[in-house]
Amino acid sequence: MSRNNQDVQTLLELRPGQSLELLKELHILTRDGKINQDSRRKLKQVYHLYQFIEPLLEQVAADHADITLVDHGAGKSYLGFILYDLYFRQRQHENHAHIYGIETRDELVQRSTELAHKLGFSGMSFLNLSVADSIVSDRLPAKIDVVTALHACNTATDDAIRFALEKQAQFIVLVPCCQAEVASVLRKNKGKALADPLTEIWRHPLHTREFGSQVTNVLRCLQLEAHGYQVNVTELVGWEHSMKNELIIASYKDLPRRRPTERLHEVLQTLGLEEMSSRFFTPAHGQDA
Numbered sequence: 617m618s619r620n621n622q623d624v625q626t627l628l629e630l631r632p633g634q635s636l637e638l639l640k641e642l643h644i645l646t647r648d649g650k651i652n653q654d655s656r657r658k659l660k661q662v663y664h665l666y667q668f669i670e671p672l673l674e675q676v677a678a679d680h681a682d683i684t685l686v687d688h689g690a691g692k693s694y695l696g697f698i699l700y701d702l703y704f705r706q707r708q709h710e711n712h713a714h715i716y717g718i719e720t721r722d723e724l725v726q727r728s729t730e731l732a733h734k735l736g737f738s739g740m741s742f743l744n745l746s747v748a749d750s751i752v753s754d755r756l757p758a759k760i761d762v763v764t765a766l767h768a769c770n771t772a773t774d775d776a777i778r779f780a781l782e783k784q785a786q787f788i789v790l791v792p793c794c795q796a797e798v799a800s801v802l803r804k805n806k807g808k809a810l811a812d813p814l815t816e817i818w819r820h821p822l823h824t825r826e827f828g829s830q831v832t833n834v835l836r837c838l839q840l841e842a843h844g845y846q847v848n849v850t851e852l853v854g855w856e857h858s859m860k861n862e863l864i865i866a867s868y869k870d871l872p873r874r875r876p877t878e879r880l881h882e883v884l885q886t887l888g889l890e891e892m893s894s895r896f897f898t899p900a901h902g903q904d905a
């Protein structure tokens with residue numbers, strides 16, 4: 617390995633065998649092998665997320681080798697490419713593991729498709745679909761093991777949850793973006809609720825937005841629990857450039873559904889958000905499996 621490559625390896629904390637070509641294509645390395653500082657930060661963040669996802673992939677792999685992962689709102693697919701390079705690539709000749717990137721911007725889909733082809737990452741596909749449309753698309757398998765959505769805009773995260781539930785995903789990894797829908801319903805119904813002193817929590821417009829965002833993630837967690845998932849919420853540290861650094865990891869454990877279902881409906885009712893019940897749908901009658 618050349619001296620320059622060694623320096624790069626150390627500075628980026630690369631793993632043995634990791635593709636420098638990929639890092640150049642993602643503009644994390646410049647063409648002459650120097651490090652782009654802004655992109656380096658992005659890489660560190662994705663590595664950080666990888667630390668959470670790798671053990672989940674290992675758990676799936678213990679059961680079957682042909683892991684399927686769908687990344688929603690993939691953008692330039694940094695996450696998908698790094699996951700593929702670090703985990704899937706060594707296994708691509710032994711099995712049919714596959715990463716699908718779902719993205720509505722066609723130029724990004726084209727670019728990622730070309731890059732995967734150029735790098736020989738044969739187990740990657742990119743589909744120009746909305747998250748909602750991907751649920752019914754016949755270009756995706758009926759069952760998916762792992763679903764990720766990293767800063768998927770607004771309600772795309774909710775659609776990703778619906779996708780994961782339909783596809784019986786074993787693991788769901790979400791770093792939600794801002795979601796405006798709940799805040800807009802809180803805003804609309806504020807006048808009716810003002811008699812309750814707790815409305816002070818969201819009376820000011822800035823608080824309506826922030827509280828709406830917080831409540832959205834609380835409802836997402838309850839919804840996942842109501843479908844039998846164990847949910848862990850943590851902070852994605854190292855995500856300095858973004859205020860949106862809440863990491864939600866859901867693991868399917870077939871847990872009792874009744875209590876979280878009741879709780880979700882109580883929260884909707886208490887906050888005057890009943891009209892959101894189809895967004896945060898729960899299993900029929902909240903029955904335990």
Ligand SMILES: C[S@@+](CC[C@H](N)C(=O)[O-])C[C@H]1O[C@@H](n2cnc3c(N)ncnc32)[C@H](O)[C@@H]1O
Nearest residue numbers: 689690691719720721746747766767768769772
């Ligand atoms: C903030 S970017 C995040 C990109 C990438 N996940 C990352 O973290 O670097 C959100 C991406 O989601 C895409 N997007 C937004 N709404 C979508 C939807 N409903 N279905 C599919 N993609 C969507 C946007 O085009 C954009 O590329």
